[in-house]
Amino acid sequence: MEQTNRSKLFDVFKPDTDALVYLRGGTVSHRYNTDFEYAFRQESNFLYLTGIAEPDFHVLFDLKDRTWHLVLPKRDSKYAVWMGYVNSADYYKEAFKADSVFYDDKLELVFRKRKPETVYCNGEAEAQFVSNFGLKTDSATLPEALAYCRSIKTDRELELMRRASKAASEAHLIAMKRAQTAEWEYEVKADYEHHLIKQGMLHHPYNGIFASGKNSAILHYVDNSRRIPKGSHFLIDAGAEYKGYAADITRTFPVSGKFDGVFGDLYRIVLRALAETTSGARPGIKMEDLHLHACQVILSGLKDLGLVHGSIDDMMQVNLFALFFPHGLGHFLGLDxxxxxxxxxxxxxxxxxxxxxxxxxRTLEKGMVVTIEPGLYMIPALLEPAFSDPKHKPFLNESKLRGLLDFGGIRIEDNLVITETGYENLTNVPKKPEDIEAILS
Ligand SMILES: [Mn+2]
Structure with missing residues (x-):
């Protein structure tokens, strides 16, 4: 039988466990003390198990008989006037194939009648609530179990992720071209998002980064509000979300469309770090080993350019790489x-x-989805102190590096599904200098 998110949850627990699993869905949040509502996005564990994208639902899973029960919010007519969607209980039972549905004012009764040995909860708030009924709760096991389930994707999840990646890849290409004529960073963001919103992708998996010039060395630069300096380069770290699933892609390119000078030199180092770590991605490999390999590629590239000197092993010993590459090589990707x-x-x-x-x-396994995103940055806040740090100073070509303090940074990021023998690259945006040059010519 095909594995589903719900069947995976049941399978994690011992068969016949006398326990319930209890989760609350997300609620709407507002801007400070106003009635301005932020766009609602379902809590990811809840979305994973129910597929319900509306606020104020709860859910119960009975591990004893592998059934699941959707708990509906009781809406009044005022809610219907202001918020619209109020569907019948039958609708939800039918549409989501729940074993039963009932309104949240019956929840207490259900807990008291069923009296399981344990209630596994999706956090402290849920556990607090359930313990009011005199039941034993556990708020540590469930998040751990769901993390375990969610880290290996089903075929259905991979389909959704391919869809998100396709849309984000297209948007990157559009934005790349736009950056050539834009005066402000946000013009590039506008075209990027236009491509997603016009196909109904209204949620962003994260706040996109559209950074020109030295802003590209600010790891979480989300202002996206500055004027694009003439002849600078541009970094776009932006994704897409499709039915809750994220893409997370980064490209860096010269606005001129020419990969020459120091930008071209540094870009090729990052591209090599990406190529070598990507080709090493397969089951059995550890993320931290790929990370350390990327560090070595970056240091040896900097050495070839005369920006650092000395033995690579000695540089690795003192973690010199972290001055230029201060973030992780990648992370898991999915609903978050x-x-x-x-x-x-x-x-x-x-x-x-x-x-x-x-x-x-983690040691990589088939079905995991990870990002690989090496970067190389000139960050004054890290380099300035390093110039006078006896540990780092001997390796740094200070005068050359000082000339690059305003350079900014470069990051290239692809999304990989780990397969039996290697990987499937979900990202389809050009990254070789000659391919980007052809697009931007
Ligand atoms: Mn990322």
């Missing part, structure tokens, strides 16, 4: 952009510069 499952219980982040922020420390 930084998807769950990157760390299994008991695995702590590596306390080492650059690796501390690695969001996935």
């Amino acid at each position: 952009t930084h998807d769950v499952g990157g760390y299994l219980k008991g695995i702590e982040p590596i306390d080492r510069p650059g690796l501390r922020f690695l969001r996935a420390r």
